[in-house]
Amino acid sequence: MTLLQINIPEPINTLPVCNMSSQVIQVANQRIEDHITSAQPVIHNFVQCDFQLFAQTLSWIIENYLLSGMRFCELGSGFGVATLLASIRGMESIGIEIEPTLVEQSRKLAERLNINSRFFCGSFIPRDITNIDNLSVEVEHVATHEDDIYEEIGLQADDFDLFFAFPWPGEYHFFEAIFESAAADGACLLTYRGRDGMNLVRKT
Numbered sequence: 001m002t003l004l005q006i007n008i009p010e011p012i013n014t015l016p017v018c019n020m021s022s023q024v025i026q027v028a029n030q031r032i033e034d035h036i037t038s039a040q041p042v043i044h045n046f047v048q049c050d051f052q053l054f055a056q057t058l059s060w061i062i063e064n065y066l067l068s069g070m071r072f073c074e075l076g077s078g079f080g081v082a083t084l085l086a087s088i089r090g091m092e093s094i095g096i097e098i099e100p101t102l103v104e105q106s107r108k109l110a111e112r113l114n115i116n117s118r119f120f121c122g123s124f125i126p127r128d129i130t131n132i133d134n135l136s137v138e139v140e141h142v143a144t145h146e147d148d149i150y151e152e153i154g155l156q157a158d159d160f161d162l163f164f165a166f167p168w169p170g171e172y173h174f175f176e177a178i179f180e181s182a183a184a185d186g187a188c189l190l191t192y193r194g195r196d197g198m199n200l201v202r203k204t
């Protein structure tokens, strides 16, 4: 199995974003700001991605028929905004997040916006990843333990057509290794890479 790079065209950030996605982003940004400025303990591994760029890239992926199905999973979903945006594009969307506070926030946000995404608290790393101890060396911003969360979800990692993650710099390889090991042939992994924008690969 290898990962095939899919080039995302440069002007992706000029694509229009639908009104509903813009509203989700606006409400979510306000909630995140309120949460960060409140007395909550800081969650050091949480940083939000560029939600507008995510919405634009997802539209491009869907409109170019790059997916083999419409099941979406956000690995480390934070406030769950990408998961919500995938739901309003018609995907069956799941967010997996290790921090209970963030899972609670994402569920509240989904309820406020009346979007039927589902959020689960646990580690997105499935059981029986080969070589997990070696893969985890020098990975500092991801909880690297395996979990049974996919049983709770009622779907396995190889049931999803598109995964999304925002890895910290230098930890992209970890997400790609988990994806390569657990996803179905033909599934795609989209990662947000800060200044370098979005990166898309397909398992072939």
Ligand SMILES: C[S@@+](CC[C@H](N)C(=O)[O-])C[C@H]1O[C@@H](n2cnc3c(N)ncnc32)[C@H](O)[C@@H]1O
Pocket: 043, 045, 046, 047, 048, 049, 074, 075, 076, 077, 078, 079, 080, 081, 082, 096, 097, 098, 099, 102, 122, 123, 124, 125, 141, 142, 143, 144, 145, 165, 166, 167, 168
């Ligand atoms: C950089 S944040 C990205 C949040 C969200 N995806 C976004 O783009 O706005 C990474 C998130 O992954 C979560 N996380 C780290 N390890 C995890 C694991 N093994 N399973 C689930 N979530 C994890 C962190 O708590 C954090 O909220």
